[in-house]
Amino acid sequence: MIEPLAVTLLPLAFMIILFTSGKYFKKKNIDMGGEPPIDKALFSSSKYSILILWAAMIAQSWGLNLSFMKTPVLLKWLSLCIWVSGFALLFIGRFGLGNAFRIGSPRESTSLKVDGLFRFSRNPMYLGVYATLLAAVLYTMNPFLLIIGAYTVIVHHRIVLAEELYLQKVFGGQYSEYCHHVRRYL
Numbered sequence: 001m002i003e004p005l006a007v008t009l010l011p012l013a014f015m016i017i018l019f020t021s022g023k024y025f026k027k028k029n030i031d032m033g034g035e036p037p038i039d040k041a042l043f044s045s046s047k048y049s050i051l052i053l054w055a056a057m058i059a060q061s062w063g064l065n066l067s068f069m070k071t072p073v074l075l076k077w078l079s080l081c082i083w084v085s086g087f088a089l090l091f092i093g094r095f096g097l098g099n100a101f102r103i104g105s106p107r108e109s110t111s112l113k114v115d116g117l118f119r120f121s122r123n124p125m126y127l128g129v130y131a132t133l134l135a136a137v138l139y140t141m142n143p144f145l146l147i148i149g150a151y152t153v154i155v156h157h158r159i160v161l162a163e164e165l166y167l168q169k170v171f172g173g174q175y176s177e178y179c180h181h182v183r184r185y186l
Contacts, residue, residue: 003080007061010087011054011132017094021101034104037162038155043104046155049148050129056145057083057136067141079138086131092117093125105166112171114178122182123160130156160184 025032036043060066071079094101096116117124133149164184167175 004058004061004063007080007083008058010083011058014087014090014094017091018103021094025099028099030099031107032102034102034106037105037166038158042155043159046152046159047103049152049155050133053133053136053145053149053152056140056142057132060140066145068143069141071139071141075138075141079135082131082138083135086128086135089117089124089128089131093128096124105163109170112167112174112178114182119182121186122164122179122184126156126160127185 022032056066093116096118097113100106100110100113102110121127130153133152137146137149164179171178
């Protein structure tokens with residue numbers, strides 16, 4: 001019973017934080033939504049694809065069999081560790097960004113975050129997303145989810161590249177220096 005609760009509560013808590021911070025941002029006249037840095041349809045579909053994989057992981061943990069084969073116990077536990085680690089990156093990254101957090105490129109000025117997890121990775125939240133997607137695929141052993149996950153990672157990588165162009169334009173040399181010292185992912 002603890003496993004399905006833990007699997008369910010992590011994405012639920014993350015979504016609650018996103019929605020409540022969205023209301024908080026709105027009160028401060030900050031548009032948390034931002035501008036999609038790539039085609040809006042691709043951008044949106046990739047965000048919803050994350051939710052599909054998270055829902056599959058949750059459904060599998062509650063006993064709805066989505067697997068095409070039996071998941072080995074060791075792989076199941078590995079995927080749970082990856083799931084928790086991914087959400088740890090998401091939570092820490094989200095709180096580390098503070099008011100600079102956006103889903104898309106900001107419409108107003110923000111600050112460049114280079115401390116906390118951002119000292120080790122320019123994109124710890126994307127790493128967290130990628131980890132949760134990998135966990136869902138491993139946990140369910142479902143090839144359709146693998147395809148959706150691969151699509152999501154490819155589109156999110158395009159988002160990262162577009163965001164980097166935006167950050168270079170806005171922060172110039174400061175961002176270039178940051179990129180020189182900190183890798184894109186790991």
